Amino acid sequence: MRKLWQQKTLILMAIPGIVLVFIFKYIPIYGILIAFKDYKAARGVWGSEWADPFLENFIRFFKNVNSMQVLWNTLRVGVATLVWTFPMPMIFAILLNELKGIWYKRTIQTVSYVPHFISVVVIVSMLNGFGSVNGMFNDVREWFGLARIDMNNGDKYFLLQYVGSAVWQGVGWGSILYLSALSNVDTFLYDVANIDGANRWQKIKNIAWPAILPTTSVLLILNAGSILNTDFTKILLMQNDSNRSQLEVLSTFVYYQGIVRGNFEYATAVNLFVSVVGFLMVYGTNMAVRKINPENNLW
């Protein structure tokens, strides 16, 4: 207790941060309780009655016919995103590492980071413009002898645009971690490989690949948790009247139910479900990695 008094300056320094974390992180965590309640704004989180039956808000979600469609949409987008955005930065880093000429390599690298700093509103605005009949994507289609079409109408090109732009934005930036792993490789290994007459492919397979493997598995574990956390703001902006039912994913569903319609407890229940599944995914992937490759798991 005396020590507390002695360190009062330090405690004073920490207080603003502690208070902000309490208000903006802990109070919303407490607010999750409304997922199990029949929430009335006037009575507050604690004063509202418990839902009857207790899991009513969750049951309501699983009984809804649309819910399965929403779940399926989410999985489809999440898996497609992971499958494409995960390996691309890795391949890009390996190829960049093989590239000769420091200046050229730096230039490509610098240019590849630029899309990462573009906001989601800008990306979707660009997709919207490029996909229209006289937009850039249709210039490319015409170049290949295909007809000009409106790619924003309906959901046929949604996944292509969504995943394609995610790869475009993420490939350069995502390669940074792999490149730093590659730069730690002892050049002696390459000298030995040259003496043994290894070709380029053999060098990539036996030197570069083992060097980035630990980074790869850590990132895979972390990414697995986000399968249900689709880039929600992007989808929200990509939705229009012609594709809304096909594009609805869990997070946009939470937004519409919670913020737009005011079904606060229902939206919170769905959100809680998503968080729990995300946690289980990370845990499961970590277990799998531990089985396959015991050194590279997260915990």
Add this chain to the structure above:
Amino acid sequence: MASQKMKNQIYVGSRLFDAALIVFMAVLGLIFVYPFLNVIAVSLSSNQMISTGQVTWFPKEFNTLGYGLLFAEANIWGAYYNTIVIAIGATAFSLTLTSLLAYVLMLRDFVLRKPLTIYLLITMFFSGGTVPTYLLIMDLGLINSWWSLILPNAVSAYSVFVYRAFYRGISYEIREAARIDGAGEFRILLSVYVPLSKALYATFGLFSLVGVWNSFYDALLYIRDQGRQPIQMVLRKIVFTSGTSTMTEITDMLNNGLLNAKNVQYACILATIGPILLVYPFLQKYFAQGMQLGAVKG
């Protein structure tokens, strides 16, 4: 040991691979850059050329009407002002409060070090999510206030831990020396730790500024007053909610075929990313550094 003939084969194969790689990377480089060039070119072309899909690399039938009308009718300057004030406010709050907390948590003999670390750690694994946060902001009466964009994200466990790891890299003896000279804790942080952490502040400051510049979701939720909205919300309005229909002059010119909707939309895209693209070449060193700072120390 490989034979001489085999070595020659490998050499030729390797050179071919290099050549193919150079071409491939050049194509990739174009894919990263071309969309931006196309946006610039289209924004500056005539309706006739745009609607027939003839604009690719360079403007055709040069036309700056889109920019003129955008800046005259869409309150871009106001949105810039709002965004800059929010970005500077959020960054100042975040750097100051995170530094204070991280410094205290770094000290080995601080009594509350363990409990406070756990207190922060918990927030990395659990979060309230959209709706409870929204309800909180409403209860606090922060709707339409810029504080709703500044305060909730000012302190995060992740950045406190990265700051703390960075401070730990600074020798403890310097701190002891400053103490013996009679400096208080606040003084030590300000005149020893902060000057020695320039790389940390450069990257975190930059990321915070860019992050705020690019964010729109919090503003979509909390800021309803049109005049107080940041730049991303203006772009959203122009492109997605046919916000130009209230701008009479633009609507007239669209109807008369003097202007293409893309003139205004692409001009607005450029107005939104312009400031970032302008500073990027000078600061790209710090951007790349930031990714590694977080990855290694976090």
